[in-house]
Amino acid sequence: MSIILDHVSYIYEKDTPLAMKALDDICLVIPDGQFIGIIGHTGSGKSTLMQHLNGLIRATSGSIYFNGEDIYDTDYDRKKLRSKVGLVFQYPEHQLFEIDVFKDVCFGPKNLGLERKEVELRAYDALRKVGLPDELFYQSPFELSGGQKRRVAIAGVLAMKPEVLILDEPTAGLDPKGRDEILKQIKKLQAETGMTILLVSHSMEDVAEYVDRIIVMNKGSILYDDVPKEVFRHYKELEEVGLAAPQVTYIMHALRAKGLLVDADATTVEEAAEQIMQAVRGRHA
Secondary structure (H helix, E strand, C coil), X not given: CEEEEEEEEEEECCCCCCCEEEEEEEEEEXXXXXXXXXXXXXXCCHHHHHHHHCXXXXXXXXXXXXXXXXXXXXXXXXXXXXXXXXXXXXXXXXXXXXXCHHHHHHHHHHHCCCCHHHHHHHHHHHHHHCCCCHHHCCCCHHHCCHHHHHXXXXXXXXXXXXCEEEEECCCXXXXXXXXXXXXXXXXXXXXXXXXXXEEECCCHHHHHHHXXXXXXXXXXXXXXXXXXXXXXXXXXXXXXCCCCCCHHHHHHHHHHHCCCCCCCCCCCHHHHHHHHHHHHHHHHC
16 A cells, blocks of 8 residues: 555645745655655755654645545544654654653553553564664663664654654764664665655765655655656756755766766765776776
């Protein structure tokens, strides 16, 4: 099944002098099992879009379907929706509040009415999935590093066993090592479980490296929706809306302009290295 958005629009402060359209006639299909990157400059509508997917915000107009059901039907169980479409906020502190990590991760499945043994098994499994060391399970979540807090916040959502995981800027504020660790763990999780993952990010390098599909938001609308190579071919158009391509893309275009026959569509360091090696070998053949 999938998530379908059918002509969804959203207006903040509707019917007031401060009214502002945050989403404008969005039509979108999110199939099972995809790893999708959502990019856009600040105010483009990407976070607003994500909050619609699990019912935190109700569309001003249009419909949203999850697994074939309209989430705006009067008898639809939106509490169940939020257990199936999990959202991890940009700031993990907004989701952490218990006295220790393990209790924090137990909170979600406990609220589902599960037996204690099942709750604790889910919490333990979720914490292992995000790579948090056992010795941190009974520490206060507020004593952890930024990266560790994010792992706990993600584990708290995973313990609900969602079908869709939405991550809003999960690497914001982390150093390069912490960012890579978090993203590799998320990619591993997606590969092992087949879960649908939506990654909201400002980092072009991150989305180029990890996702299968990129949705570019601009002024509340979808500007591009395609595989990374196709999206970053429009790097000049992206620059016009305050975005950019990965640095590798610019390097490859510069090398090609200098006469080295490389594929300018390379978007990751690994692809670029392979292209450069092939081009150099071709010159000396």
